[in-house]
Amino acid sequence: MTDRVKPRPLGQRLAAILWPSFLWAGIATMVLFALVDPVDLHAISFPQWQLSRTAGYSIGFFMFWLVTAASSGGTWLLLRRRAVINQIGTDG
Secondary structure (H helix, E strand, O other), rough: EEEOOOOHHHHHHHHHHHHHHHHHHHHHHHHHHHHHHHHHHHHHHOOOOOOOOOHHHHHHHHHHHHHHHHHHHHHHHHHHHHHHHHHHHHOO
């Protein structure tokens, strides 16, 4: 059987990874900074840097987004159909 499975468009794949990770990063950021002030966190982590509270919120959010996007991307890789994986291996 040589059915060729058409992969999903790149935009759809990126949206499926980045959108849920964006939402979870926002939730994780709210939980973290409801418990910890970014200025206090800055004082114990990198006191030599001059960072504002807003910069602390931003850095925290983007770090959470990176981690949750990696998690969503790993899930996407594990859920790909075998036909798509085999097709990628034979196209190169």
